Amino acid sequence: MVWNSTKKALGKRKIRKLLEVHYDGEVPEELVGELYPLLDKVGYDGLEQVAGLSSQIARYSAGTAVRLLEKSPELIEQVLTHGDKELVMQVYSLCRQVARDTIFVAARLLDESPELVERLLKYGDKELVKKVYGLSSRVVEYNLRTGVRLLGMSPELVDRVGYDGLERVAGLSSRIGKEHSDVAVRLIEMSPELIDRVGYEGLDRVASLSSQIGKEHSDVAVRLIEMSPELIDRVGYEGLERVAGLSIQIARYNWRTGVSLLGMSSEFIDRVGYDRLEEVAAFCSQIAREDSFVAARMLDMSPELVDRVGNDCLERIADLCRQVNRDDGFIAAKLLGGSPKLIARLLEYGDNEFVTSVYGLCCQVAEDYNWRTAVRLLTESPELSKRLHKYGGNELVKAVYAICTQVAECSARTAVSLIEASPELIGRVGYDGFEKVAARAAELAKLEVGRATSFVRGESSEYAAFIDTIIQGLELKKIKPVLANYLNALLGYRIEIAEAQGASTDGERIYLPERIQEFSEEDRNFILYKVLATHEEAHLEYGSFDFELMRVQDVVSRISAKYGGERKQMNGTSDVGGFYELFPEPTLARDLTTVLEDYRINSRLQTEYPVLGEHIVEMNVHVVSKRLAIAELANDKQRAVELIGQRLIAGTSEEQVPENLEQAVDRALSISHTLSSPNADVHETARVAAELYFLIEDLFQGPYKPVPPFSASLDQSQVNQNIGNFGRTARKISEKLESKESRTEQDNEQMQTVQQSTSSSQYAASEEAVKKLLRALFKEKGVRPKEVESRIDALESSKVEDYLSDLETLIRAEDELQSERDTYLYHEWGSDIGDYRPNWSRIRERAIDGGSNNFYLDTIQKYAGLIKCIRREFQMLRPEGLLRLKRQFDGDDIDLDAAVQYFIDKRLRLSPSERNYVRTEKRLRDMAVAFLVDVSGSTGGATIACEKEALILMSEALRELGDSFAIYGFSGHGRDNVTFYKIKDFDDLYDERVQSRISILTNEQSTRIAPAIRHTTVKLRSREEKIKLIILLSDGKPLDTDYHGDYAIADTGMALREAQRYGIKSFCITVDREAAEYLPQMYANSRWVVIDDVLKLPDKITRIYRLFTT
């Protein structure tokens, strides 16, 4: 007992002493108390280790040290349960070893050690644990991180490969770790897997390989180790070595690329094998020499690319990117990034070879012309291919690219234009024609590239002539103007012609095929066009779209009686559609109606136009001759419809037909005959259609399969949506009128007679009259029935009549369009539709007022000298005014001098002169000139100021000269809003007000020149002067919302041409130096001059004017 307590006191003192070294102050009694039990277990030396570690840690973090110290009894206890004192010593000494470098790792190591020990014990006894700790501590000698990691991994490693394995790993890693701890750590981490797969030998080799590579680049080595199991699986150790070789090679240019090569290598090899990898790597390393950026990106993209396209293609891609990258790395990266997607799209239209040729062409363009164009071409190419594909599948697309590549050898620029124009071109002239164009372009390119390019773009006159020689069939484009006028004449209003597959109409447009090549003679092709167009027009003219179900109630009730009550309620469909739906087989009803309506229309046309009628028959016979043989059709129902169609449309069908069919068709034809009367309307067609339907239904069995259509079935809903329904609107109107009438009758029975005679409207009697009015309205004023209908629906019946008479006066009124004061509507030339867009732009006249005339005064002062000169020059130009011409044969008055001479001569018996009269003639400069000034936003800065100065100088000069002149400015925003500033009208005096208006002019919005020209033209036309002139001052291209480029240029050119047509000359002064390109086109119909320096404008304008007008 005593011994015990003595021993305890002694031990505690010792511990305190031990701890005192490390503690600054008094050692806490409790700690000593806690540590004391350890004394027995680990002895003084053990405690010394604990204290030593603590003191080491305490240097950096006292808290951690204290915590560790406090924790150590428990910790040691735990270790002791598994091992012995020696082990504790080892743990602590290892930690101390580590703590020399990093206390945190040491602390963690210590914390984790019981657990680690416990885990290790699963695989062996405490001797093993000791050995592991010993090993780790040896490794730590070489490299701390490697050692720590080895220890951390040790349970796992021991489990897998036993202690021996661990030792070997330790050996390897410690060797590597000396230099590249990262590599070594990674090696340890990967080692279980590696050993599993490739054994120690493999591990050895990987280790030596990575240590070798690590010498050059540790990141690559790390990645190599990570990838090595997968790679060895796939390509063996040899392969790994080679991949590693490749990577390091690339890494020399760009380490990231090298790393990423390794990263993707296994996936890559999976896809396309090692050989390709090697190729790609070789290829990339080659690129990398020139352009590491592209190489890296290329390699990144390559797994996605490589199984889609071949090396050639990759090469081209890289080539292109390299060229782009010289200028713009961002675009190059985008190009590469987008390439898999692009290639995927391209592959829809061809194979690898095709893609290669696309890239090849782009490369060539980039090399010979410019890379931006090449990139544009590349991004366009899927779209282009898609468009080309329509004309002839993949083969064609490929062939076109091949041709363009050939052309590119002569001129890349021409090739670009050629390929961009190719879909349209092939659409027009077919592939053969395209080949010819290409050949011609190549020839031209050898002479002159610019010429070839404009040839291909279709800008040269040469082109038109050339196309004409190779074109097949007749193009709609060519005859559109003729047909448009023709249809306009027939129909009475303007209808657009548009391209579509077959012929049809939607009320606003008549659709015709883009090209007709039925016949070899152009004439007959044209006749076919004409017949088709007239047919569609006739549908509109003869009311095919006026069908109303309620007007054929008789038939409807018969059908309902036959096929059972109310059929589906149709919503949203047209009346014609609803009519079809009444039948059990709507398609049969539809086909019959279409054929019959065509028959009705054709008959009507034949009576109306005797000669055209013959053409119609001729063309229909041709169409019918191309149809399927009757025998090939599915069943008798179908055959019957086909036969009826053929007989009705062409009047013939040569085939031998079975008896029963023949009879049915004969009966059908005799029923249909009523439709050939000019009085038959579309409702009659419906009646006949129903009859035929019953007939066919009775005679033949089986379901009906639609025959290929003879012509497009009527699209009533579209037409009604576009323009409305004349018949329905007329009916509604007359119904309203009638209802009003009957109401008044009821209301005032006693006044009935009076009402009848006075208010009975002229329309109520006849719906036809209303319909006529509506048609006239549409024809003359473009008021659609649907607009009238919606008004009528909203009106009370009593007001309908007033509304109608309003409409009537509308037709008679002369200037309905200009009703809004100071606004004027003008047409616009649409180069896209090859026609005018009626009332497309609105001119708003605006007067400017107020403001000071300081600018004017400044200008007068600035140019005082010049103005004096100008005035003198222009005064000299000024003529004398009225001129009396003496001694004329004929005149208003007798020339007294001459008369005296006459009588003298007579007395002298000389032969007297007969020139005895005086005639007065005006010898004015009979000239009106309008200055039209562009005050759009683009004229900012010096331009507007110079324009204003020029105007002032001009005005001063003209005041001397006496020419009447006007000054207008224009600007605007959108087609509804072209502002037209009246700065000086012809009749205004050139006074202070005008001067101040010029002074306050500022630049504003956009440039829509054409309406301003048209408006000025109108103003000039009302002048009496003989010579009329527009002088246009502008700064370049017309530009407005939806109004730019060729369209705007064409419209402006057209406006000038119109002016010329009215005998108004135009002179355009432009201050845009770079504009020269489009000016000849825009000013084709006028004279023009470019002033390269805006500052010279005021000086030059008077001279130009003088030259131009004298």
Add this chain to the structure above:
Amino acid sequence: MLERLNSRLYENGSFEIKDEPFYLPQGNEVSLFEAAYKNKLPVMLKGPTGSGKTRLVEYMAWKLGRPLYTVACHDDLSGNDLTGRYLIKGDEVEWIDGPLLMAVKNGGIVYLDEIVEARKDTTVVIHPLTDHRRYLLIEKLGKIFYAPDDFMLVISYNPGYQSVLKELKQSTRQRFVSINFGWPSEDLETQIVHQETGVEQDTAKRLVKAANKIRNLIHQGLEEGVSTRELVYAGTLLKSGVPVRDALYSTMIEPLTHDSDLKRSIEEILKNYFEV
């Protein structure tokens, strides 16, 4: 000059219309004209070229039994040309009456065709004749001539004609009773062509139908449509055996336009009716 002035043109007797001109009324224009004559009101005939304005005046002159003085106005026609002027004749100067003065002196109908073409001073001359004053002032003679009851002034005016310049002034327009001429209705026009030229009814009808289609193109490219007069010419040519193509081209296409597309369109319309 003298020769021209002495020609038969200015002799009174030849101004009478002896044979009935062919005229089919479009509407009430004949009675309107007659009423205007009775009430001494001047008349303005409005309508497109070749719609029968001149023919109406001739017909009315015949019907009313008055001489007709027709002056085709041109842009150099001055007031003096209407009223008259002094001429030197031998040793004398002699006043020669212009057509207007002649009519004022003798009574009769003066027809100023396309009045807008004349110089502006002509309007000054005719203004006093058009209102209640009904006199003609001749400054050079220093005289005022009062018009007799059977004097009538008729002018013609084509509103859609050529240019805005040639617009008749409001103040002038409002002095006249205006008779508007449109194109005759299809049947009437057919009748006119048929009777005037003797071509078959069917041909006449086709000509008129085609003309009506062509008239749809007015303001769509055509300044003016095919006139009845042109149709009559076409009929006449056809009747006299000119090939269809030539007859139609020279009357219904070429005079209308120079635009080749438009010509082709018109041609196609004609081809609908005729074998050309």
